[in-house]
Amino acid sequence: MALVSAAEMLKKAKAGHYAVGQFNINNLEWTKAILTTAQECNSPVILGVSEGAGKYMTGYKTVQAMVAAMVEELGITVPVATHLDHGSFDGCMKCIEAGFTSIMFDGSHYSIEENVAKTTELVKLAHEKGMSIEAEVGSIGGEEDGVVGMGECADPNECKAVADLGVDFLAAGIGNIHGKYPENWAGLSFETLDAIQKLTGDMPLVLHGGTGIPDDMIKKAIDLGVAKINVNTDCQLVFADATRKYIEAGKDLEGKGFDPRKLLKPGTDAIAECVKTKMELFGSVGKA
Ligand code: 13P
Numbered sequence: 520m521a522l523v524s525a526a527e528m529l530k531k532a533k534a535g536h537y538a539v540g541q542f543n544i545n546n547l548e549w550t551k552a553i554l555t556t557a558q559e560c561n562s563p564v565i566l567g568v569s570e571g572a573g574k575y576m577t578g579y580k581t582v583q584a585m586v587a588a589m590v591e592e593l594g595i596t597v598p599v600a601t602h603l604d605h606g607s608f609d610g611c612m613k614c615i616e617a618g619f620t621s622i623m624f625d626g627s628h629y630s631i632e633e634n635v636a637k638t639t640e641l642v643k644l645a646h647e648k649g650m651s652i653e654a655e656v657g658s659i660g661g662e663e664d665g666v667v668g669m670g671e672c673a674d675p676n677e678c679k680a681v682a683d684l685g686v687d688f689l690a691a692g693i694g695n696i697h698g699k700y701p702e703n704w705a706g707l708s709f710e711t712l713d714a715i716q717k718l719t720g721d722m723p724l725v726l727h728g729g730t731g732i733p734d735d736m737i738k739k740a741i742d743l744g745v746a747k748i749n750v751n752t753d754c755q756l757v758f759a760d761a762t763r764k765y766i767e768a769g770k771d772l773e774g775k776g777f778d779p780r781k782l783l784k785p786g787t788d789a790i791a792e793c794v795k796t797k798m799e800l801f802g803s804v805g806k807a
Contacts, residue, residue, distance in 0.1 A: 560795060
């Protein structure tokens with residue numbers, strides 16, 4: 520299947536009370552592990568690309584060409600979207616040009632007026648190209664590509680105002696943060712999520728910072744209207760762990776164990792396993 524916008528898959532997820540995973544990619548191994556797992560699980564999937572990862576992979580055009588070719592070569596038939604994660608206005612423009620099927624404009628650090636103005640312009644441009652667009656209200660904590668948020672809770676009325684601009688799905692801060700959660704984390708604010716969902720109706724809501732949120736909170740968030748969950752750090756942690764174990768066991772020194780195809784295999788397999796577990800938890804298995 521050709522790459523698709525994420526609008527349809529998330530509408531279905533919201534109506535069906537499950538969530539589609541956005542798994543961030545960093546290179547070919549990440550992409551291959553996520554795509555093959557999505558196919559195996561018969562699950563729709565969103566490949567997230569941060570601005571930093573896009574730059575690392577030499578640019579959005581490279582990413583788009585790699586994903587499109589891999590979908591074809593691997594015979595992937597489940598719906599797959601290429602999605603810019605936490606994009607700046609410029610980043611969004613570049614991804615529109617590169618042929619991504621989805622973008623996120625993170626205007627959370629602007630005043631609500633400026634966030635609204637920039638989001639409105641991007642909604643028009645994205646929809647003209649058949650792409651989906653995610654907006655963010657209330658900055659999400661932790662650090663992602665230099666954007667630092669405090670894990671605040673979004674104002675439900677601001678969420679409603681941004682939802683009404685015609686975005687396809689909405690990320691709202693509900694006490695979630697990127698990366699590992701600190702020991703003293705207060706947990707997700709279901710009160711905020713419920714208030715947002717009541718005002719925004721059918722709008723699929725997005726939960727960022729999917730790494731380290733307890734399973735029962737994930738399930739409750741899905742019950743309250745979350746239809747997309749972003750996972751990045753978890754895949755990085757399992758990849759690093761499996762790679763470290765391979766090297767510490769001296770496997771790279773045995774035979775041709777230094778061959779990158781061997782050296783990177785345990786980490787790649789670990790990402791696949793991690794993605795499968797998340798798809799099961801999110802309820803997207805069999806929903807392609
Ligand atoms: P984690 O790195 O905490 O999984 O968050 C990912 C994310 O929200 C990407 O936007």
